[in-house]
Amino acid sequence: MTYADENRYPPSAPTGWPLPHSEPHGITPRHETYGQNPWPESYGHDAPRYDSYGQQAPWDSPYGHEAHRHDRDLAALRSAYRLLRRVSTLTALGSFVVYVVLSCYAPGLMGSKIAGELSLGMTLGVLQLVVTFAAVFWYGRSAQRSVDPLARAVRERAVPAGRNAGVAR
């Protein structure tokens, strides 16, 4: 007997994995505040955590829709987080790397005076510190705009499903 939506929505947990009910119950629920994986980059252990939300496998229950939308929300949340982190880290670390390498291997450039006794190297250093304030503010605002609404949506959807036993708060 086939369910109506079996072909439209691929199963959320790839085949070959143990079915959710056979999972050892010793695994503590790892549902964090936003219900997302703390390490989005896969360390090889990313995938099994899908099970927690993939428990409602489409062939199992009438909540197939929910599980799939949930996974899409999770994926959106995770990629938003990933983008935010990558952009901010690359900017901060990248400018610092350029600064250090320049000051090491182009000492003449960094020593050139630009305003009285002030050298380019010193100015760049102080500028980096001053820009940090703006960077932190920008990060907070970006996170609030892009990540927080998604996280809230994921959590609200997770809570009614009643799967978040023992959310660490």
Place this chain on the structure above:
Amino acid sequence: MNDFSSGTQAIVLVMFTTLVTVTLMMCIMAGPDRDDLTNFYTGYLSLTPLKNGLAIAGDYISAATVLSTTGIIALAGYDGYVLAVSTALSLVLLMFLLAEPLRNAGRFTMGDVLARNMPGRAVRIAACVVTLSATLPFLVVQLSGAGSLLTFILNIPHAAGARTACIVIIGSLMIIYAAIGGMRGTALIQMIKIVLLLGTSVVVAALVLNRFDWSPGDILRAAQHGSGAGPAFLQQGLQLGTSPVDRLDFVSLQFTVVLGVACLPHITMRLYSAQDVPAVRRSMSWAVGTVTTFCLLVIIMGTGAAALVGSRYITAADPHGRTSVLMLSQVLGGPPPPRA
């Protein structure tokens, strides 16, 4: 060793003893109520983002940061500036990369997260070894800096075991603070410390700038003169050297600081005592703001020490320059020392 008069010396001793007693008492009062292990480490989740952020900043700005970085700036100029920038940037990287995932994972340190992802004894042992090998040298540097400063302040003579005894006393005091106060008690101590540190640094930096009539060019010129190295003070090379290998050394030092200092366990532990993830973000904002302000002040103070005290006197007191802040405040507060 220092040229405090005996009256000043007595005042210093009394103030030191009072400070230790008062902070110890506050630690006892703020500590956990019963033998509650979880709340010992999480502080009852009662710290607001501001308090938590200040505590993180206080933990981050250690004795080594204050004393050594100022000393390196005073003695080596540009190398110290880059070091100050790395110190501030490390916390920024922690905020961007690790703070929220760490809080989400519900674990205290990076080792805990590793052990959680890959359960098993070998992983835990590896995490322990790495943590210890990162923390032990850090601890040694902190205690030796604090011991030097204490012998300098209390004017303890250069007897054979005097410095060692000071270090042992300071180490025991730290253990007592941590054991009695738990997360909340130590957070209170760190908050007081960072407020005092920021306040005094602002005063010292303002005095330095005032002495030179608020013109950065004058300070830099005097610093170049006082360090005895001229224009090399404002270029990379005084701390480690200018050969290609030394430059590589310099680059790797900065990377180690940027990538490593903020991930030490005593800092990441404080993230878990925040209430939830938005609170972590806010407390990290406070922490980064405080640390960046402090690094800017350290740059001013270090340059002022090079300009007003001179590298000869600094290296005479301590070859690493760890007493430069103290000597700078001495100079600012009293008549200038005789210069050759």
